[in-house]
Amino acid sequence: MAVVASEFSSGGGGGSRDEIRTQFITREGTYKLMTLSEYSRPTRMPLNGPNNTPVRVSFVKTLDPATASNDDRLCFNVGKELYVYPYNGIRKAADLTRPVDKRLYRGTSPTCHDFNSTTATSDRIYLVVGFSAGQVQLLDPIGKENSKLFNEEVCYPVDSFAWLYFL
Secondary structure, eight states, rough: EEEEEEEOSSSSSOSSEEEEEEEOOOOOOOOOOOHHHTTTTOOOOOOOOSSOOOOOOOEEOOTTTTEEEEOOEEEEEEEEEEEEEOOSSSOOOOOSSSOSSSEOOSSSEEEEEEEEEESSOOSOOOOOEEEEOOOOOEEEESTTTTTEOOOEEEEOOOOOOOOOOOO
């Protein structure tokens, strides 16, 4: 939505008479036109806050043999929140109002995560999440009944994950 502002300037190069504006300032504050992805993004965290963890992104590609369709998933963390969305490629944006799974952690922040791509199916995807206080959680964002927590007594942050595949 754009606002048409009529400028009644007394000459002197004040721009066009009817100009479409994407931003304007009032007594209450500044209003600006936002895209859908900006407007519906997850809760914003302050950049200078005590919990300044990096944002990580994980992808997994699955193939449903019954329908021969791809059920790709995208996972990312923002602060203490973890989101899993269906991924439809770069041409079609994900609907950020309907996550497959959303988790809010109170004590620690997720610092890294990764999908197990070898065992991923359309109805079960294992995701491992590492936290700033050293815990590791194994969960299934689609079939939400499986969730295990490991390393509860460790106090070192987890930086990264790698799945090991044995032949």
